[in-house]
Amino acid sequence: MSKSYPREFLRDARNRGPGVTIGQFARDFRVHPMTLQKWLRQAEVEDGTKPGLSSDAAAELRELKTRNRLLEQENEALRRAAAYLSQGNLLGKDSPAREGVGRPDAPNRCR
Incomplete structure (x- = not known):
């Protein structure tokens, strides 16, 4: 929900009176109707009246x-x-691939 509108604004939007549509209320407060509808839906979820x-x-x-x-x-x-x-x-020191490497008494494998 927008930080610029307090909870009282949503309370007033819910209790907007008979015959006042969300579109009219939104226009009066210069809010897009879908945004207001989304805020009202989220407020109902926060209050626990709707699942979400x-x-x-x-x-x-x-x-x-x-x-x-x-x-x-x-x-x-x-x-x-x-x-x-x-x-x-x-390839540690016990590996067959390294057998004789680094030992002077080992046979020379490179010929």
Whole structure:
């Protein structure tokens, strides 16, 4: 909901009187009718008269999704780092591919 209009404005919009349409009320206060309708719908959700996601719950959901995305990225980075570091262990000193490398008494394999 817009920060420029207080809750009293929405209360007045709800109790606008018989015969006054949302369009007329919106025109009087220079608000687009669809915007006013959206604010009224969200106010009903906030009050609990209609089912839906409140502003606080929506903000919390956004924060949790952002946090989840960050944790997934961190997890992927750690997974890649672990894979990279484990490749270095594959060619360790006990590996057959490195047999004799660096030892003076080892037979020369390069001929």
